[in-house]
Amino acid sequence: GDSVTQMEGPVTLSEEAFLTINCTYTATGYPSLFWYVQYPGEGLQLLLKATKADDKGSNKGFEATYRKETTSFHLEKGSVQVSDSAVYFCAFEYSSASKIIFGSGTRLSIRP
Amino acid sequence: DTGVSQDPRHKITKRGQNVTFRCDPISEHNRLYWYRQTLGQGPEFLTYFQNEAQLEKSRLLSDRFSAERPKGSFSTLEIQRTEQGDSAMYLCASSLDGLAGKQETQYFGPGTRLLVL
Numbered sequence: 001g002d003s004v005t006q007m008e009g010p011v012t013l014s015e016e017a018f019l020t021i022n023c024t025y026t027a028t029g030y031p032s033l034f035w036y037v038q039y040p041g042e043g044l045q046l047l048l049k050a051t052k053a054d055d056k057g058s059n060k061g062f063e064a065t066y067r068k069e070t071t072s073f074h075l076e077k078g079s080v081q082v083s084d085s086a087v088y089f090c091a092f093e094y095s096s097a098s099k100i101i102f103g104s105g106t107r108l109s110i111r112p
Numbered sequence: 113d114t115g116v117s118q119d120p121r122h123k124i125t126k127r128g129q130n131v132t133f134r135c136d137p138i139s140e141h142n143r144l145y146w147y148r149q150t151l152g153q154g155p156e157f158l159t160y161f162q163n164e165a166q167l168e169k170s171r172l173l174s175d176r177f178s179a180e181r182p183k184g185s186f187s188t189l190e191i192q193r194t195e196q197g198d199s200a201m202y203l204c205a206s207s208l209d210g211l212a213g214k215q216e217t218q219y220f221g222p223g224t225r226l227l228v229l
Contacts (some may be wrong), residue, residue, distance in 0.1 A: 044155070045220070089154050098143065098145065098160045099157035100157065100218060102155050104154050
């Protein structure tokens with residue numbers, strides 16, 4: 001069935017390190033793909049999205065590319081900051097449906 | 113645009129009691145969704161409304177759960193005879209179903225954290 005598998009956390013990095021959080025999905029057809037972020041004490045926010053194969057979503061220095069052949073949507077950032085500490089969720093949604101399928105989340109902690 | 117709001121933000125109740133949560137979506141958003149998030153997991157879809165019509169319900173939504181959106185604006189989620197397993201964060205989201213059924217971004221509220229003792 002439909003599912004999202006993402007890197008287990010917690011992930012701890014030093015400030016200015018390179019970040020990759022892996023995400024793969026199982027879906028029929030070609031859904032839209034998302035990364036959501038949940039900062040401490042705040043609600044879920046959409047970080048970036050891609051709606052078709054080879055699209056690159058980007059926001060706040062984060063990037064992810066829709067890879068149809070590997071059913072992946074890995075999140076990357078070249079230089080993380082302490083303020084990036086949060087829980088990151090990979091997710092997808094079919095255009096014909098309404099519900100978003102989320103992964104279990106990856107907690108990211110950045111050391112100064 | 114004041115965002116999606118939920119009330120209460122926290123609720124502690126005893127097993128067997130009924131609880132009701134409220135969600136106010138972004139104005140003009142015609143779609144409203146409920147999700148449940150347990151500790152260490154991602155949100156799981158419960159149900160959604162298009163205006164006042166409830167169009168889909170997850171198998172997670174047992175008979176003890178009922179959701180309404182009577183006038184197509186705010187929504188309520190009621191849990192009857194709460195159980196300890198109902199302890200979770202209940203999230204509401206809203207979106208605008210655009211032209212030709214184009215899906216728009218879902219915007220999430222801050223959630224209601226329920227603890228059943």
